[in-house]
Amino acid sequence: xxxxxxxxxxxxxxxxxxxxxxxxxxxxxxxxxxxxxxxxxxxxxxxxxxxxxxxxxxxxxxxxxxxxxxxxxxxxxxxxxxxxxxxxxxxxxxxxxxxxxxxxxxxxxxxxxxxxxxxxxxxxxxxxxxxxxxxxxxxxxxxxxxxxxxxxxxxxxxxxxxxxxxxxxxxxxxxxxxxxxxxxxxxxxxxxxxxxxxxxxxxxxxxxxxxxxxxxxxxxxxxxxxxxxxxxxxxxxxxxxxxxxxxxxxxxxxxxxxxxxxxxxxxxxxxxxxxxxxxxxxxxxxxxxxxxxxxxxxxxxxxxxxxxxxxxxxxxxxxxxxxxxxxxxxxxxxxxxxxxxxxxxxxxxxxxxxxxxxxxxxxxxxxxxxxxxxxxxxxxxxxxxxxx
Amino acid sequence: xxxxxxxxxxxxxxxxxxxxxxxxxxxxxxxxxxxxxxxxxxxxxxxxxxxxxxxxxxxxxxxxxxxxxxxxxxxxxxxxxxxxxxxxxxxxxxxxxxxxxxxxxxxxxxxxxxxxxxxxxxxxxxxxxxxxxxxxxxxxxxxxxxxxxxxxxxxxxxxxxxxxxxxxxxxxxxxxxxxxxxxxxxxxxxxxxxxxxxxxxxxxxxxxxxxxxxxxxxx
Numbered sequence: 084x085x086x087x088x089x090x091x092x093x094x095x096x097x098x099x100x101x102x103x104x105x106x107x108x109x110x111x112x113x114x115x116x117x118x119x120x121x122x123x124x125x126x127x128x129x130x131x132x133x134x135x136x137x138x139x140x141x142x143x144x145x146x147x148x149x150x151x152x153x154x155x156x157x158x159x160x161x162x163x164x165x166x167x168x169x170x171x172x173x174x175x176x177x178x179x180x181x182x183x184x185x186x187x188x189x190x191x192x193x194x195x196x197x198x199x200x201x202x203x204x205x206x207x208x209x210x211x212x213x214x215x216x217x218x219x220x221x222x223x224x225x226x227x228x229x230x231x232x233x234x235x236x237x238x239x240x241x242x243x244x245x246x247x248x249x250x251x252x253x254x255x256x257x258x259x260x261x262x263x264x265x266x267x268x269x270x271x272x273x274x275x276x277x278x279x280x281x282x283x284x285x286x287x288x289x290x291x292x293x294x295x296x297x298x299x300x301x302x303x304x305x306x307x308x309x310x311x312x313x314x315x316x317x318x319x320x321x322x323x324x325x326x327x328x329x330x331x332x333x334x335x336x337x338x339x340x341x342x343x344x345x346x347x348x349x350x351x352x353x354x355x356x357x358x359x360x361x362x363x364x365x366x367x368x369x370x371x372x373x374x375x376x377x378x379x380x381x382x383x384x385x386x387x388x389x390x391x392x393x394x395x396x397x398x399x400x401x402x403x404x405x406x407x408x409x410x411x412x413x414x415x416x417x418x419x420x421x422x423x424x425x426x427x428x429x430x431x432x433x434x435x436x437x438x439x440x441x442x443x444x445x446x447x448x449x450x451x452x453x454x455x456x457x458x459x460x461x462x463x464x465x466x467x468x469x470x471x
Numbered sequence: 472x473x474x475x476x477x478x479x480x481x482x483x484x485x486x487x488x489x490x491x492x493x494x495x496x497x498x499x500x501x502x503x504x505x506x507x508x509x510x511x512x513x514x515x516x517x518x519x520x521x522x523x524x525x526x527x528x529x530x531x532x533x534x535x536x537x538x539x540x541x542x543x544x545x546x547x548x549x550x551x552x553x554x555x556x557x558x559x560x561x562x563x564x565x566x567x568x569x570x571x572x573x574x575x576x577x578x579x580x581x582x583x584x585x586x587x588x589x590x591x592x593x594x595x596x597x598x599x600x601x602x603x604x605x606x607x608x609x610x611x612x613x614x615x616x617x618x619x620x621x622x623x624x625x626x627x628x629x630x631x632x633x634x635x636x637x638x639x640x641x642x643x644x645x646x647x648x649x650x651x652x653x654x655x656x657x658x659x660x661x662x663x664x665x666x667x668x669x670x671x672x673x674x675x676x677x678x679x680x681x682x683x684x685x686x687x688x689x690x
Binding site: 363364367368369370371372373374375376377461462463464466 | 518521523524525543544546547548550551552556562564566575576579580
């Protein structure tokens with residue numbers, strides 16, 4: 084311990100050495116933090132997307148392969164699962180000379196609030212729209228909105244049916260795309276308008292049975308409803324995106340190693356600086372009886388210290404980034420690129436393990452190469468070269 | 472059996488044959504000067520005895536240890552426990568004050584600092600460098616630096632003191648002082664001592680002189 088402390092004192096002696104060591108740790112920690120933040124951002128994206136989806140549309144989406152079906156026909160199978168029936172149709176929303184393609188969802192608000200945290204309390208005979216749609220069409224509660232539906236082609240030769248609705252309220256899903264495209268109205272009004280039967284629906288949202296859990300609930304629903312129905316988990320409408328994010332996360336973690344390599348150059352510079360500037364001391368220590376094993380252990384300890392200090396500092400930087408991300412409006416991500424309005428970092432132990440172990444691997448490789456160079460010279464050759 | 476035994480020791484660096492079959496013995500506590508022109512191989516012999524390098528052929532035994540049979544770990548322990556080095560340049564580490572420099576070999580070898588400190592204190596008093604202990608090497612004179620260097624070499628009571636041009640960097644007054652001190656202290660510690668020098672005045676302090684020329688002992 085005494086000798087290790089003496090070695091360390093020799094190494095960091097002098098302002099340049101100390102500053103260089105600090106710079107190496109800073110740059111290395113920054114690089115690790117960049118990778119952690121990127122990985123955490125992707126995990127956060129997946130998590131935030133799933134949470135928002137779950138909050139607005141329950142656990143399972145049930146659809147029939149025949150399209151429309153009668154609610155009464157499936158209710159017995161859903162008795163153990165809270166559910167809400169939906170009639171959804173595509174439409175154009177027109178207002179103030181502006182228009183937008185939307186998905187009109189006919190819901191029964193009392194039933195809907197059992198499976199969704201979305202507040203549709205103010206829904207009466209009008210519509211509730213997403214906040215981005217309200218922005219895009221310059222609408223506020225109380226304004227009038229025209230919805231354009233496709234009519235029955237055999238009767239009206241493909242003409243459109245225009246219906247006017249009052250905007251009852253504006254809601255936020257936490258997902259940009261939904262906020263821009265979703266319009267809620269009363270299901271019975273909607274089916275009546277189309278001349279459909281009272282119980283006609285084309286989608287049912289259901290919650291899992293808590294006593295069964297998610298997977299078993301899905302299996303039970305599948306069994307009860309049979310092959311004519313599809314039971315998809317709540318994230319299924321984004322499954323391609325989520326899979327892409329997973330693949331991207333893995334590849335980006337490896338690609339971002341290039342940042343670690345750049346930071347490693349700083350560590351290499353420090354190691355070279357130390358091994359050149361302090362080699363007199365190293366060889367003198369050897370002359371006084373420090374074995375190569377002892378010096379190697381110290382060297383390894385120094386590298387581990389750089390790695391550990393960098394890893395620790397990177398945790399701080401990542402925490403800071405997360406804080407900025409969740410508290411500063413400037414860090415809100417643009418909605419037309421990401422479907423979520425706000426993100427936070429989500430990092431699991433496996434993310435830390437991957438990033439920290441790769442960083443450690445790099446630093447040990449570089450350290451071993453430098454030590455190999457030093458070992459090649461005998462003590463005498465080193466002393467003579469260094470003190471000539 | 473002698474304390475130091477060198478038998479047919481050769482050493483080359485590249486194409487240059489530096490030592491060409493050195494045979495040499497030294498008894499415990501014996502002191503000798505090794506003299507010769509620059510490049511004659513005298514320093515190389517000293518460093519081979521100190522375990523800082525290995526001969527190409529021949530055998531070096533110090534205190535019945537065959538140096539060629541020692542691995543790096545054992546050679547390091549040999550240098551720490553048995554050998555005291557005094558180089559021409561003091562090689563005091565600028566990062567440490569003089570006391571830390573004195574205790575460096577003890578710290579490297581994990582020796583009892585209490586014992587070493589008490590031994591060193593006597594030497595410090597004897598050589599009159601007590602005022603230097605809390606100072607850094609660059610804050611003291613060349614003569615003081617070399618005296619600190621001598622104390623460091625003797626701090627672990629080495630059995631063999633190896634001195635490479637110990638007065639090469641000093642004026643004649645300090646040179647005389649260092650030569651006398653070295654000789655006296657080695658005697659007190661019963662340490663064998665080999666002093667490599669090309670200074671006839673320094674060599675005159677020793678009853679035995681070995682002359683090396685072109686890698687061979689000629690007298």
